[in-house]
Amino acid sequence: MSLSFEGRVVLVTGAGGGLGKEYALAFAERGASVVVNDLGADTKGGGKSSAAADKVVEEIRAKGGKAVANYDSVEDGEKLIQTALDAFGRIDILVNNAGILRDRSFARTSDLDWDLIQRVHLRGSFLVTRAAWNHMKNQKFGRIIMTTSAAGIYGNFGQANYSAAKLGLVGLANTLAVEGRKYNIFCNTIAPVAGSRLTETVMPPDLVESLKPEYVAPMVLWLCHEQCQENGGLFEVGAGWIGKLRWERSQGRIVRQMNQPMSPEAVREQWDKICDFTDATKPSSVQESLQSVVSVLSRVEEEVSASPTAAVAMASSASGINPAEAVGQKLPPTTFSFTHTQCILYALGVGMSTKDPEHLRFLYEGHSDFSCLPTFGVIPSQAAMMDGGLGSIPGLNIDFTQVLHGEQYLELYKPLPTSGQLTSEATIADVLDKGSGAVILLDVNTYSGDELICYNQFSVFVVGAGGFGGKRTSEKAKAPLPPPKRAPDAVAIDSTTKDQVRFVKPVMPGQSLQTEMWKEGNRIHIQCTVKETDAVVLSGAYVDLHGASEASPENLTKGGGLQSELVFAEIGRRIKDLGAELVKKVNAVFGWEITKDGKNVAQWTIDLKNGSGALHEGPYSGKADVTITVSDEDFMEVAQGKLNPQKAFFAGKLKVRGNIMLSQKLEVILKDYAKL
Ligand code: NAI
Numbered sequence: 001m002s003l004s005f006e007g008r009v010v011l012v013t014g015a016g017g018g019l020g021k022e023y024a025l026a027f028a029e030r031g032a033s034v035v036v037n038d039l040g041a042d043t044k045g046g047g048k049s050s051a052a053a054d055k056v057v058e059e060i061r062a063k064g065g066k067a068v069a070n071y072d073s074v075e076d077g078e079k080l081i082q083t084a085l086d087a088f089g090r091i092d093i094l095v096n097n098a099g100i101l102r103d104r105s106f107a108r109t110s111d112l113d114w115d116l117i118q119r120v121h122l123r124g125s126f127l128v129t130r131a132a133w134n135h136m137k138n139q140k141f142g143r144i145i146m147t148t149s150a151a152g153i154y155g156n157f158g159q160a161n162y163s164a165a166k167l168g169l170v171g172l173a174n175t176l177a178v179e180g181r182k183y184n185i186f187c188n189t190i191a192p193v194a195g196s197r198l199t200e201t202v203m204p205p206d207l208v209e210s211l212k213p214e215y216v217a218p219m220v221l222w223l224c225h226e227q228c229q230e231n232g233g234l235f236e237v238g239a240g241w242i243g244k245l246r247w248e249r250s251q252g253r254i255v256r257q258m259n260q261p262m263s264p265e266a267v268r269e270q271w272d273k274i275c276d277f278t279d280a281t282k283p284s285s286v287q288e289s290l291q292s293v294v295s296v297l298s299r300v301e302e303e304v305s306a307s308p309t310a311a312v313a314m315a316s317s318a319s320g321i322n323p324a325e326a327v328g329q330k331l332p333p334t335t336f337s338f339t340h341t342q343c344i345l346y347a348l349g350v351g352m353s354t355k356d357p358e359h360l361r362f363l364y365e366g367h368s369d370f371s372c373l374p375t376f377g378v379i380p381s382q383a384a385m386m387d388g389g390l391g392s393i394p395g396l397n398i399d400f401t402q403v404l405h406g407e408q409y410l411e412l413y414k415p416l417p418t419s420g421q422l423t424s425e426a427t428i429a430d431v432l433d434k435g436s437g438a439v440i441l442l443d444v445n446t447y448s449g450d451e452l453i454c455y456n457q458f459s460v461f462v463v464g465a466g467g468f469g470g471k472r473t474s475e476k477a478k479a480p481l482p483p484p485k486r487a488p489d490a491v492a493i494d495s496t497t498k499d500q501v502r503f504v505k506p507v508m509p510g511q512s513l514q515t516e517m518w519k520e521g522n523r524i525h526i527q528c529t530v531k532e533t534d535a536v537v538l539s540g541a542y543v544d545l546h547g548a549s550e551a552s553p554e555n556l557t558k559g560g561g562l563q564s565e566l567v568f569a570e571i572g573r574r575i576k577d578l579g580a581e582l583v584k585k586v587n588a589v590f591g592w593e594i595t596k597d598g599k600n601v602a603q604w605t606i607d608l609k610n611g612s613g614a615l616h617e618g619p620y621s622g623k624a625d626v627t628i629t630v631s632d633e634d635f636m637e638v639a640q641g642k643l644n645p646q647k648a649f650f651a652g653k654l655k656v657r658g659n660i661m662l663s664q665k666l667e668v669i670l671k672d673y674a675k676l
Contacts, residue, residue: 003225006031009088010224011081013037013074013128014098016052018196019147022213023095023220024056028065030221033088036060037070037080037098043197045100045116074098075119077127081135091132093224095145096125096169101198103158114161121165126172133185142185143224146173150191150236153245166191170234177232178285186231188223192216193238215240248280249289254296281436291467296435321438321468323431325395331426331442332389336380339419340365343372346379351494365418372416377454378408381444384426385458393428396440398462406439406459407540409478414453423447429457430477433470438462441476475640480540483525488516493531505535513537522546564594564635568604571669572615575606579613586665591624591658595631606669626658628666639670 005027015024016038028034036056040049053069060067070083074096084091100120102113125146136142151159152166169189176187193199194216195208203211219237222228234245253270256262267274283289347362350373354363361369390396429441440460446453457478492515496507507513512531517524522545528538575582586608594602605620607613630638634653637643645666648654656663 004031008032008092009084009090010093011035011084012095012097015056016040019192019194019213019216020097021056022217026217026221028060028067033066035070035084036067039073043100044102074124074128077131080128081131091135092141093143094132097147105158106160109161117161118165122168125169136185137183140184144187145220146189148189148191153191174232181231188230188233191236211239246282248282250277251279288464320397321465322395323470326393326428326431329393329428331384333423333425334383335421335423336383337421343376343418346376347373370418372418374412376416377410377412378456380422381424381446381456384424384444398465402463404461406461407480409457411455430474432472432474433466433468435466438465481542483518483527489519490517504539505537507537562602562632564632567639575613575615583608583613585668588625588662589620591620591627593629626662629655
């Protein structure tokens with residue numbers, strides 16, 4: 001369908017010649033009623049004549065179109081709009097095009113040179129647009145064009161006055177786009193290039209001839225059509241080429257450190273990075289721009305999330321993420337019905353092949369051992385997220401077009417059925433603020449009937465939604481783990497097919513993947529590299545294997561037996577790294593008795609008194625300075641910072657023998673665990 005302007009009333013300012021005339025003719029040709037405005041001035045704004053506008057009106061009428069002339073200056077904005085209302089009863093489209101030039105090198109620019117340019121371009125566009133605004137608002141339709149120039153966007157010798165006014169129009173348009181949006185008033189800006197009397201002084205004659213205004217007009221018509229939903233755009237257009245412009249911003253650098261004044265030297269030091277456009281972002285609103293600025297506060301200032309400043313609160317309302325509201329919310333349950341077909345398609349999708357006899361049991365439902373690939377456990381749970389349930393969560397007002405899949409964690413308690421119906425229940429485990437984006441940690445339990453089959457944690461990255469002043473890490477996150485720093489225990493090489501999975505870096509179909517594996521107890525660390533390029537494409541991955549008898553949700557989610565074991569293992573690792581420092585700070589031996597269901601189930605010694613410290617299982621050989629008895633569950637609460645040790649003591653959850661004051665030092669030992 002061709003674009004019609006039948007019934008639309010268009011005002012084109014400065015339409016007596018050049019580009020404006022071309023717009024007026026083109027709108028009229030497509031059925032619009034056109035007000036042809038032109039003061040009939042010379043290029044510098046001098047003189048006045050009705051002839052220019054009259055000629056264009058005549059030309060339109062001669063072709064059977066509808067047009068009236070207006071000879072007022074754009075500085076009489078109301079009069080121009082009144083002409084439209086008197087002649088055609090409404091105003092739908094306004095093209096701010098009128099313009100003059102008074103080029104001077106900057107030092108020679110007089111007050112008049114400056115003022116005249118601002119008055120015609122910037123103030124004129126303002127006055128005509130303001131006169132049209134309420135009519136457009138009331139009728140809930142309006143299309144406005146502002147005309148800027150490359151001189152404004154990039155700067156141009158001898159055009160300081162003109163550049164300032166022209167870029168001023170971009171700012172005006174940006175705000176009108178924001179204010180007009182809800183009334184269906186869209187405002188866009190063009191920087192045209194065309195041969196006209198304004199350019200004939202600076203361009204060679206044949207260029208003036210070939211850069212025809214008719215190669216610009218179609219763009220203006222499209223932007224002004226009701227079908228076009230573009231708003232707040234900035235375009236360069238000429239010779240039949242059209243390009244869009246936007247802001248780009250470097251990743252930038254934080255040049256301020258916690259509890260330290262900011263200095264110009266720090267700015268100098270980071271200068272190259274501040275100006276480095278690698279991985280540049282493209283903020284497109286004040287909110288987006290503000291988010292990254294405000295997110296600095298949560299990184300540089302202590303406890304910002306605990307005591308939000310006004311700025312953080314502002315960014316949080318702008319991004320629409322409020323962890324306090326969202327965390328703990330449940331998504332509506334989802335069901336996933338499947339047959340062997342889905343299992344087979346999945347297996348094919350991740351690279352199983354009939355050429356490998358070992359793979360047949362995943363690909364042929366008649367196979368005596370037909371099974372579902374364990375990682376298929378991600379698929380039924382994914383429905384919980386894909387069905388749009390996230391959209392119903394209060395405090396998670398996010399743009400779904402900005403969502404990316406981050407890390408994935410899966411625990412499988414039973415072999416997956418090869419058909420049937422599975423239900424999934426999803427909970428928002430946490431929401432993190434990564435500055436550039438937000439990460440939603442989604443815990444999903446998937447059941448067959450009442451039986452828990454698997455648990456998934458999705459880490460959902462929402463680009464551009466960060467900066468709400470939240471925390472960056474979470475104890476709930478199932479973090480990836482780096483492999484040990486030794487040569488792998490086993491290596492396997494596979495060729496990729498045209499099928500793809502998520503990698504940290506691109507993998508081209510046909511490349512070979514080298515999988516390196518390290519076995520640490522029942523844990524196998526996995527890392528994949530592309531053999532041809534040596535790029536690491538899968539990192540931090542691991543598989544924990546458990547015997548069938550151990551495979552219960554309780555055992556697995558709790559790290560095989562006692563949850564506290566994992567924390568002690570971590571404490572052991574930290575003592576290895578920082579033991580000497582901890583010994584200095586703590587200077588005591590802690591004995592631990594861990595209970596479960598009222599029974600003593602484990603004993604540990606944290607020795608931060610002797611040598612460079614040590615952790616061992618079992619009681620201390622001498623006399624511990626303090627011995628703490630606590631249940632496995634309460635220990636986890638304390639370790640994760642959810643339960644204050646002193647409070648736990650008063651609540652009778654934590655029993656202390658020996659030097660009770662030492663329990664205050666527990667926080668030093670456990671401090672970082674919550675952040676792991
Ligand atoms: P032009 O000089 O042919 O057309 C401008 C028209 O505006 C003239 O007919 C003039 O009489 C009218 N005008 C001047 N002051 C007025 C006032 N106070 N009230 C009403 N009408 C007035 O120039 P051209 O090239 O067609 O320019 C149109 C617009 O495009 C201008 O805003 C100009 O700055 C802009 N532009 C043009 C470029 C080009 O390559 N032609 C490059 C960048 C921007």
